[in-house]
Amino acid sequence: MIEMQDLKKDFLVRVKAGRLRREKRTVAAVDGVSLRIGRGEMVGYIGPNGAGKSTTLKMLTGVLTPTSGTVSVCGLTPVPQRTTLALRIGVVFGQRSQLWWDLPLRESFALLRHIYRVPPADHAARLKRCRDLLDLDEFMDTPVRQLSLGQRMRGELTAALLHGPEVLFLDEPTIGLDVVSKQAVRSFLAELGAAGDTTLVLTTHDLADIERLCDRLVVIGHGRVVHDGSIEALHARYGSRRSLVADLETPLPDGFTLPGTTLAAVTANGHRVTFTLDSATAGTAVAGLVAAVPVRDLSVLEPDIEDVVARLYAER
Structure with missing residues (x-):
């Protein structure tokens, strides 16, 4: 569905080169990205600010022309075939709206049906599905300008899906949403992905979105x-390790070591300890700890993806 081969995008910027003089400098926002994304894949596309995520999406949707390289979406070349491509993709930018500010949500959806030339029966069926899954009914007749951010984002997702796109591009779809709205959006996208009909490309700084939704993760740095x-x-790849957290009846003895682990933290006056599992398995570490001190409760924590990605960013 999506193919990029050595895709590049350069921008010409002016930088200060003295008190009164400025010189031109070429900045590579995207620097040789090659990817293939198949039908029905859910791909997280992440990176630090300025890494080239949004620039890539803009080239995939035909908003920007690549400096060099090739790009294909749904078998089409985005810029010269942008109008045809628009009928086959959906786009949601978290800080941009495709809804009419002064119209009720219902009328925005009706206008989009005519713009995309969607048959009335198909439009009604897709709208009903979105209304049910995203709980739209309570604000369908409310002007967009009066919607909360969470309500508007649910409307944006619906607007992007009413014409049945084959590919859905999401740029920060949960930015600024409260916990309840985030959960509603994630659940909807998870069900959409499970159906396998829509290819989804998601860029976000909220890694909980990635963990919940995406089977594949692409990390970009410096283009x-x-x-x-x-x-x-x-x-x-980056040596993530699980942790063993234990609540003890008595503090650890001085100089206590647990083979294959590292003591990472001691809190609650010595009654709660956290060990990082280096080479030891969870079972071995638990057995060794229980044999040494009385344990009230324990848990094994999976590695945090945010820590891993932060380390990756730092290295790059």
């Missing part, structure tokens, strides 16, 4: 792909 694979592969 280049630095990781392409599963979240599990990212953990394995």
Whole structure:
């Protein structure tokens, strides 16, 4: 569905080169990205600010022309075939709106049906599904300008899906949303992905979105792909380790060590300890700890993806 080969985008910027003089400098926002994304894949596309995420999406949707390289979406070249491509993709930018500010949500959806030339029966069926899954009925007749951010974002998702796109591009779809609205959006997108009909490309700084929704993670830094694979592969590549957290009846003895682990933290007056599992398995570490001190409760924590990605960003 999406293919990029050595895709590049350069921008010409002016930088200060003296008290009164400025000189031109070329900045590579995207610097040789090559990716293939198949039908029905849910791909997280992440990176630090300025890494080239939004620039890539704008080239995929035909908003920007690549400096060099090739790009294909749904078998079409985005810029010269932008109008045809628009009928086959959906786009949601978290800080941009495709709804009419002064119209009720219902009328915005009706206008979009005519713009995309969607048959009335198909439009009604898709709208009903979105209304049910995103709980739109209570504000369908409210002007867009009066909607909360969470309500508007649910409207934006619906607007992007009413014409049945084959590919859905999401740029920060949960930015600024409260916990309830985030949960509603994530649940909707998870069900959409499970159906397997829509390819989804998601850029976000909220890694909980990635963990919940995406099977594949692409990390970009300085315009280049630095990781392409599963979240599990990212953990394995950067040495993520699980943690053992235990609540003890009595504090650890002085100088206590647990083979294959590192004592990471001691809190609650010595009654709560956290060990990082280096080479030891969870079972071995638990057995060793229980044999040494009385344990009230314990848990094994999976590695935090935010820590892994932060380390990756720092390295790059």
